[in-house]
Amino acid sequence: MTEVGNAAGKRVRAHLLTIGDELLAGDVIDRNKAWMGRRCRALGVEVVRASTVRDRVEEIVAAMREAAEQAELCLVSGGLGPTTDDLTAESAAAAAGVGLVRHQALADRLEAFFGARGRELVETNLKQADLPEGAVVLDNPIGTAAGFAVELRGCWLFSMPGVPRELHQMMREQVEPRVRERFAQLVAVPRRVYRAIGSGESSVQQNVKGVLAEARERSPGLASMFVHYRARYPEVQLILEATPGPDDAGANAVELASLDEPLRAAIGPALYSVSLGEDDEGDEHSLAKLLVAKLIERGLSLATAESCTGGGIGAAVTAIAGSSACFVGGVIAYANAVKIAQLGVAAELLATHGAVSEPVARAMAEGARTRLGADIAVSTTGVAGPGGGSPDKPVGTVDVAVATAAGTSYKRLLLFGKRDTIRYAATLLALKLVLDTLLDTLSNPDNVAPPTSG
């Protein structure tokens, strides 16, 4: 058995148990484990271990018993479907040493569910109405698999469906309120997430060093805070968590937020967002979301002219609901002929400087701005690889330009990685350049003139 420290004597520990052959065979990536882990952190529950087992009763029972010895909570996902492979209820009953009982209300609901869809309810479907004796039923308003909670040797085991959206809703609506009620001592650990694009991990780390060292001297709470860097090129996140120290002193949210200003100054213009980090969905869209909000707030419109990103910038912007209020469209100018015909790039520029060059990037952005009739236009032209590199323009060279009424700014990016990585980084860095332009140049209303429609 694992020995788990419990210094403050009142931290609530959890074991995450995910069930299914497909998770072990690698056919499905175990996102439920990470998702439950994030919810636990937000609840103030400490995840001490996770297991994944096959669809076999004896193996599921063994894992549940081990979890009960290690933690006060066991969160289970999967194995609640109607097929013979779905064994979670049977296993939980065996682990608790009880039988299964049919819940008539659930059976009625299943019957109604199938009836409404004109499908016949067969006996195997009714299996989903059978739960361990004494279990608390967890409603599933969007699926046929009800969840349940049982007590197992002092550990509270919550069983939820493996289908992500059903799991998410049940965890939020059924599990978390019960956990909060049962463990009155739970206090969510305050958290701050600082997101930066345009600085490397080591340089962010170097820049904030002094601020963090000073903070640790200021109070015992800040002294024990947990600092975590997360690099997802080209983005770097600095995550602060007010984890309580050995004497149980943790910083409060206000104290933690007092670091915003000095950290903003230390990280510099690469920093684009500071949040509580509670938005566990849509993480990958955060920069585009912010940009769309700022564009709409200022009543400005955006157009794109993409070569190496091939539509990725447009796709990132339009991933945001409501982006039609600011995004007019763009040209994917992959072939030089399209750069010339659709964006008005002069053929001589292409011949003299090559497609990946400052003059072409500028002409693309300016062409998109006037021809598509937008306040701002952004362009990309570069070498995404694996082929196409040359000594002076190696793979990863990407030219980006942003055109506004006030003029056109330009930047050459030198990016690392495989084709996908380079394109992803170029997309985010281009969006960041648009945001910077919006916040700097266009904060002066004189610089916002109606574009000439082409």
Added chain:
Amino acid sequence: MTEVGNAAGKRVRAHLLTIGDELLAGDVIDRNKAWMGRRCRALGVEVVRASTVRDRVEEIVAAMREAAEQAELCLVSGGLGPTTDDLTAESAAAAAGVGLVRHQALADRLEAFFGARGRELVETNLKQADLPEGAVVLDNPIGTAAGFAVELRGCWLFSMPGVPRELHQMMREQVEPRVRERFAQLVAVPRRVYRAIGSGESSVQQNVKGVLAEARERSPGLASMFVHYRARYPEVQLILEATPGPDDAGANAVELASLDEPLRAAIGPALYSVSLGEDDEGDEHSLAKLLVAKLIERGLSLATAESCTGGGIGAAVTAIAGSSACFVGGVIAYANAVKIAQLGVAAELLATHGAVSEPVARAMAEGARTRLGADIAVSTTGVAGPGGGSPDKPVGTVDVAVATAAGTSYKRLLLFGKRDTIRYAATLLALKLVLDTLLDTLSNPDNVAPPTSG
């Protein structure tokens, strides 16, 4: 302890152990577990359990000991870095009851590595040269973290870095050959993956039922094959694995492949690819990859005119290296003004039928084809949601058209899900429509005329 069946008396079992607080807190999704699982399947090794533990020696040791009781192989990822959080070598030594020894060759290599980068080697870095006594060193040519193998109570434990590309290379080059050598009885389970777009999971299931039932009657090997459906909307995969039955009889690769023809016929035109399913990378790009290959093979060019997908089709096509040989570019026509100005869609069409309509979809594709000068052009216009739906054009309505010299085909899609899901499904279904057009209409050379340049 978990009881694990070992019917044939010679199957090799593995336990996957992933190490790191970030995996339990959900800051990182555990892709290494799934990746190692897929490699095990390809090797013929059966993964019987997976665990994730925190960066604490006593917890790592406990997990290693449990793994050794359950399996012949334990594959470990993570905890090999130079920081105080990296405890895998120390833990493996403790689990095996041995000490750590410094490997001078590794220390020299670290020194050379840092020297070449002009960085100073500090004592903590040398930690990466300390491995359990008696361990076999696993080279890491692309990073500082060497891996190692140790024997633990009859179980062979392989420790690899958590950085995915380092893990992948070490597993392929260092671990797999050793596993194959040690377990001579290993036979990879033959596998077939059938991918379909345009049919739902239940309809694919229904259609192949007869073929599979007949196959099971044909031989004991086929009788015991494992059939798995994997739905990643809008794609459905049918996966066949020649898992040996209780009498150890499994189908061979030739026998399994004999099902291709009847399954092709049963699944129908939705089927677009049949493979061994061994390409564990780039899975998400498989349709675009195939389309780009077919376009290049036939010397045809493609252009796009995207509204609701916002650049996603262009991004999907240009994700493929070498796509510049067939993809000329596209217009992201989000605003109606762009549909009119850049694609030549008549303003009356938009006023009469609305942007989401057959005439507009057709005009967009035809406009892109002539103006961008391509053999084929594909368009999308639809309601991605969450807003913008109406009774006759609810959220999820997407019109797709494909224009060629032979004429324009059109399809209305009715898609489900959230905005991201609808856009993703529309992108893949549009690519599928292009592929179908290519394979049908354009297989007649008379239908391939040079487009008029606009």
